[in-house]
Amino acid sequence: MTPGPNVVVGDDGLARPAWAAADPLLRDYYDTEWGMPVTDEHGVYERISLEGFQAGLSWATILRKRPAFRAAFSDFVPDKVAAFGDADVERLMADAGIVRNRKKIEAAIGNARATVALREEMGLAKLVWSFRPEDTPRPVRFDEIPTKSAESIALSKELRRRGFAFVGPTTMYALMEAIGIVDTHLLGSHRRGSSGIWAV
Template sequence: MGHARTRRARLYERLTLEAFQAGLSWATILRRRPAFRTAFDDFHPDVVAGYTARDVNRLMADTGIVRNRAKALATIGNATATVRLRDAGGLVDLVWSSQPTTTPRPRHFAEIPTESAESLALSKALRAHGFSFVGPTTMYALMEAIGIVDTHLLDSHRRGSSSVRPQQQA
């Protein structure tokens, strides 16, 4: 159970940070990641799901994180949705079920997609389960971040460093 909980917490953290990153630079979020972890109890969905108005006020006073009330409320709601989703297989299984059969093969930065049919489907599925701040562009960024798709340029030394299996890159 401990390992599965860790995977859930890590994916819930990535989902949360991608939502907070929307409209900001990723560097801003990375610099504040330790503060986010402290503010959101290391992203344990069971704990965050129990947050109250007092916790929201605490978050809005925390200068170490991005203070956006709508995103903080979404984080709490998404924790609740994550907990509820366990009965239907869990967040990890739902997100990874969106992995396409192939991954993009960009040669130039302009060819790197910002969303896909799969990220749109994932967005809709998560919304149906009560998640918010999970638009198709944000979900595509999540899919890139966790290795569901590999958008590194074909000639990049980073190409193939994600979780995408080689046959998916063909």
């Protein structure tokens, strides 16, 4: 397939969207992680947390801080984060390695507690994946990629109903892209269809 207008062919001969073509960190994330299926509680909770911290910021900023986030949040193990108290909030607010936003920090802790509570029913990962749509976008250009969908709106409402915060429809669509629920790789990208969830 001929690369589209928003795809850049790298020196390795592989086509990627412009956002993943230059920065080595973003390029590696795109090539190895973004859009691949994440179906376990721990993985989904971590990504919900990071997507929440990303709100209003660039993903590159969050990705660069991810090691510090993991250290600060006990590797995003839900049971450990759910046990955080006021002293932990203050510790996190003093940690220059992460995004020091009190509401986002408190949301990550509250979301851990909500994640633990969900185990009595279907569990976080199964709940999130239950909002997988019947089809996925097939964008040629970057401006054809949605920023939210009926499913991300419904997922946002359901998570909020269950006590989650910083899970708006746009944030949840970004989550769905990141963990493979939808495939928004450009049709000219070497990663299109690589999740095994969707046909090219």
